[in-house]
Amino acid sequence: MEAPLGNTVRKILNDKDASKKLMQTIILGERFGDKNEFINIEDKKIKIHRVTSLINNIGKKTER
Amino acid sequence: MNIAIGALILLLLIFPGILFRFAFLSGPYSRKNFQSSLTDEVVLSLIPAFLIQTAAYFITDHILRINIDVSFLIRLVSQLNLITPSEFETIENSILLFSIYSIITCISGYLSGKLFRYLVAKYSWDIKYHSLRFNNEWYYLLSGRILDFPNNAGDSKNIDMVRVDVMSESQSGTIIYSGILREFYLSKNDGLDRIYLSNVYRRKLNDDSPGELSAPLEQEFDERYYKMPGDMFVIPYQQIKNINISYYVIEEDSV
Numbered sequence: 315m316e317a318p319l320g321n322t323v324r325k326i327l328n329d330k331d332a333s334k335k336l337m338q339t340i341i342l343g344e345r346f347g348d349k350n351e352f353i354n355i356e357d358k359k360i361k362i363h364r365v366t367s368l369i370n371n372i373g374k375k376t377e378r
Numbered sequence: 379m380n381i382a383i384g385a386l387i388l389l390l391l392i393f394p395g396i397l398f399r400f401a402f403l404s405g406p407y408s409r410k411n412f413q414s415s416l417t418d419e420v421v422l423s424l425i426p427a428f429l430i431q432t433a434a435y436f437i438t439d440h441i442l443r444i445n446i447d448v449s450f451l452i453r454l455v456s457q458l459n460l461i462t463p464s465e466f467e468t469i470e471n472s473i474l475l476f477s478i479y480s481i482i483t484c485i486s487g488y489l490s491g492k493l494f495r496y497l498v499a500k501y502s503w504d505i506k507y508h509s510l511r512f513n514n515e516w517y518y519l520l521s522g523r524i525l526d527f528p529n530n531a532g533d534s535k536n537i538d539m540v541r542v543d544v545m546s547e548s549q550s551g552t553i554i555y556s557g558i559l560r561e562f563y564l565s566k567n568d569g570l571d572r573i574y575l576s577n578v579y580r581r582k583l584n585d586d587s588p589g590e591l592s593a594p595l596e597q598e599f600d601e602r603y604y605k606m607p608g609d610m611f612v613i614p615y616q617q618i619k620n621i622n623i624s625y626y627v628i629e630e631d632s633v
Contacts, residue, residue, distance in 0.1 A: 315517075315521075315561065315562060315563070315564075316560070316561055317520060317521070317539075317540050317559040317560055317561060317562060318521060318522050318534070318537040318538070318539065318540055318625075319538070319539055319540075319558075319560070320537075320538030320539065320628055322538065322628050322630060323538050323539045323558075323628060327558065327576060327577060333577050336577070337556075337577050337579060340541055340624075340626065341556060341579065341603060358630050358631065359630075359631050360628050360629060360630050360631070361628070361629040361631075362626050362627075362628060362629075363626065363627050363629060364624055364625065364626055364627075365522075365525060365531075365532040365533070365536050365537055365625040365626065365627050366531045366532050366625075
């Protein structure tokens with residue numbers, strides 16, 4: 315079955331430079347801490363967070 | 379012989395509960411189809427069997443007005459040698475009716491198991507209650523639904539991608555593959571069959587130690603990592619020594 319994959323990530327993975335930047339961000343983030351860099355894709359710039367670190371930023375679990 | 383007949387009747391009474399469990403557990407991402415031993419199944423099927431038989435008794439006795447002699451049934455199961463010849467005649471006359479009753483309760487057991495599975499999935503009761511988890515544990519882990527479990531931080535609805543680091547053995551040593559999880563296939567018997575990754579980078583575990591870097595193939599941003607060519611990288615479960623999973627969310631800003 316398909317793993318969770320958002321539409322923006324799909325677009326990034328289809329873009330050679332953006333996908334390289336994405337992997338760079340998460341792999342270097344793992345080695346040197348959260349790099350928190352923006353990735354430019356089309357007319358957006360994005361940041362990658364771990365789901366749990368986003369929770370820490372927000373301070374609570376999202377209510378459903 | 380008497381014991382065998384008693385056991386057969388008891389099994390027929392419990393069988394709707396066994397079918398309930400079978401219907402509840404069987405499905406596309408199921409935890410398992412059945413427990414390993416018949417004894418386990420009988421024990422775990424007692425509660426649904428009791429509920430189904432109680433409902434069936436109520437309908438038969440109170441709505442259809444067909445009298446069921448419960449005490450006679452108990453004696454039939456436990457003390458067959460105490461049954462009189464006239465009662466044996468009653469048994470002979472009731473075989474057809476009892477067979478129809480058993481078939482209907484078995485069908486009801488199966489259908490109610492399917493209905494219960496549907497309700498558990500629809501209202502995510504499997505997330506709230508551990509005992510109702512009918513899915514394969516790898517399903518919860520790789521789909522990110524494990525974040526929804528009580529006391530786990532996070533929410534699976536926030537996940538935009540799943541990154542995995544897979545440790546695998548090769549002739550040249552331990553390799554770690556890092557990539558984006560695209561698909562996963564579960565196997566029967568509560569297992570994982572294979573995973574599909576894209577944007578995969580590999581590194582040797584030994585390279586984590588200073589001074590042991592291998593000759594670079596395509597080192598893009600970290601001297602330890604080499605990009606794997608190809609669009610999709612398949613790792614069979616047998617090749618996985620252990621696996622590290624990270625769930626990511628994307629935060630978007632318009633430029």
